[in-house]
Amino acid sequence: MLHRRLLLVLAATGLVLAGCATTPTAEQHPPIVFVHGNGDSASIWQSTVWRFESNGWPRERLHAIDLPYPLARDDDGKAQPGRTSTAEHMAYLKAEVEKVLQATGARQVVLMGNSRGGNAIRNYIQNGDGAARVSHAILGGTPNHGVWAIKGFREANEFSGTGPFLTRLNAPKNAAGDEVSGPVKWLTLRSDNNDKFAQPDGVWIGAKGTPTNVTFEGPALKGATNTVLPRVDHRETSFSPAAFEATYRFITGKSAQARTIQPETPVVLNGKITGLGLRPTDPASGNYSNNLPLPGAQLAVYATDAATGARLGNAVHSRTVGADGLWGPFTAQPGMQYEFVVSAPGYATTHIYRSPFPRSSNIIHLRADRPAEADKSAKSSTTLTRPRGYFDATRDKMSFDGKALPGVPPAGAGVSSSKINLSQDDSRPIAAEFNGEKITGRTWPMADGHLVVLELTY
Template sequence: MIFVHGFSGSGQQFETQARRLASNGYRAEFIEAHEYDSLFVENTRDEVFASLDQRIARLRAKARKDKVDLVAHSLGTGLMQEYLRSSPERAAAVAHYVNLDGATSADQPGGVPTLAVWGEGSTARAVGGATNVYFSGQSHTQVVTSAETFAEIFRFLTGRAPRTTAIVPRRHARLSGRAVLFPANVGADGARLEIYRVDPRTGDRRTRRPEAVFHITGDGSWGPFKADGGAHYEFALVWGPASTHHLYFQPFLRTDDLVRLLTSRPGEGPASQVETGDGHSAMTISRQKEWWGDQGGAGDSLRINGREVLNAANTPRAKRAIGIFTYDAGKDGVTDLSAPIPVFAAQPFLTGIDVFMPAGTRRPLSVVSRPRGGAGRVDALMVPAWPSSEHRISVQFNDHLQEARR
């Protein structure tokens, strides 16, 4: 199976579904993501198609199968519809196509059997001749990652319901992925990746020496790393003596080959717009399910050091924000939640929030999410208060509510 992302996306959007598939018998090493620069600066559409040809051929040989299944989201659906129609040979190599909340079509692209899943918006959208399913209560990225979508995909591909829509935990996990420059998906060439197991109560490293070190070159691939599926880890991308990007995740639960470390070179990319200093931290918080700050009890809660930071101004449902840049705007030591930070709010799927987070103290930063639909359940991550002058922090929450094992 190959996943093709949308605008500013990556394989990260399919990470949860890949683990659900593996929980239902799929082999993780046969699930891949095809990534590209959605601004088409680093690649052309023809180059994206040519590299997909190569990926499909390699994966077919690796799995000893005649065909692959293809899943695409948003901008990726337009690309894949064009790809499947571009030649009979390309369409013949695809057994099933899944079109997630993207382009409509009068017919099934290339004649390939198609499932189309649609989120909030018009129910007039459709792919002709396909199985069309509508989840009007789900947002654009949520449609990719939800358990409901997974059940539809699995049934479409196999003709039966999945045994479970949960991620079945495994003690021993293999982690691998890519460290890439956001949003171009170019490898973070020149960085050094250090992986540390951390204390979930503080985010502090359990040992001075990392459990693994990878030197990032080429397309940014790293791994495999033998992990404990229930443990918390820090992924530190070291760019030099004065610049480290610290990335924190919830436990991976089981083998995951789609771990994406989204970063930028020091002084470049979106992070270059963040105001930094010795006395305060800067943190990017993400989840592959939009943050809703204007839906009351039907929305989300996100607290930093005990303070609610989501509201109707900075994370309205219509914004479809999955990435939140938080830092002390103006470097005035004051939190101001009255309006989003314009430079980030102007970007698709991003927002910015002015939050003062004292740095350089022994007290960690507390980040607590209460996801909508979770019956009050909370997810919490504690991370060290690294000074933003030399350190960047990224925190990624799960997009799923882990159901009881069935």
């Protein structure tokens, strides 16, 4: 049966950030509020913020929000622990916009959302009195016509194209049939055919061969400027260089001068340490993500050798975080790779290896992790993750421990992490490369409660 076959696999998804020396007027550089997607956090906007800064946007006018519970409810109208409704999501965004307007003295903001974040933006502008407070709305990969559009199937979910939430948002606003509310200027960014949540076939939602009744054009909206970015994946509709250039041009009316992220010194980093919730109804079913601080978590930061992942001496920064979860500030050396070691009761000791940071950021969020049940028999477990995009074997040049990425299909961009479990006890380097970005970490023993993450920046 169709209803049994379709399984939704949603991928994603503080006032922050880093800046520049100029002080332009609000008209030149209006405040931008970035809204992450399902299951994500503010940290996913890190490279996008750097690109705006590299083109003169002041740090105090760039704000990425953290929805405390970033996952959508299964049924939007029914309370579900650890998840948010569309109404709660909109209320949170509305409150954050008001904070930004008050802090900056601006009359309006620009809103930029990825995936589910676009749902909150549309809901706020249309139903939350946001039209007067927003000048531009940019939606990257937002499933504006649903991830599926099947009568009778999970229509209470906010991602149903035939459900009440999207039906109301997409109702014609004028005689021309526009789906967007004025006088806001609207831009949608979508892939030509590589967005896993805008597919006519249900391959990426667990139902290969079953029509979703959604097309590649699903994120487009009548009445908006609709831009196609060839071969980008679901997340790259917001976080890729091409998405930045289209967004910058839409807001300013001109092309960005700096096409690459410009380095700065000093590089000062900060962010939150967050954890995972256990599903209350069935703890054995696993964890769910949240963006709540994890007070009492401990962090140690080590400079590492780029070739071997070995530590270059003692910790260069350490902290036990308080109620706000903040682990910094920490001044990083330009060009240096780092190992971030997060430990907290009830979690594995999580070793997160990162490539060098070119600029400062206050949204370097770190998540304590727990091992999956299936991985506990391994001697060591290392995950390669790409938060701002997916892996596409036909498009990307990549390797993990010297070979193809386990779990990544031969075509299509639908997987954003890959895991290697080893059966050897020895500690050794483990490296990954993705389109020129290289990270080398070291394996750590699962028996002693360690997990390893190689986290890509780009």
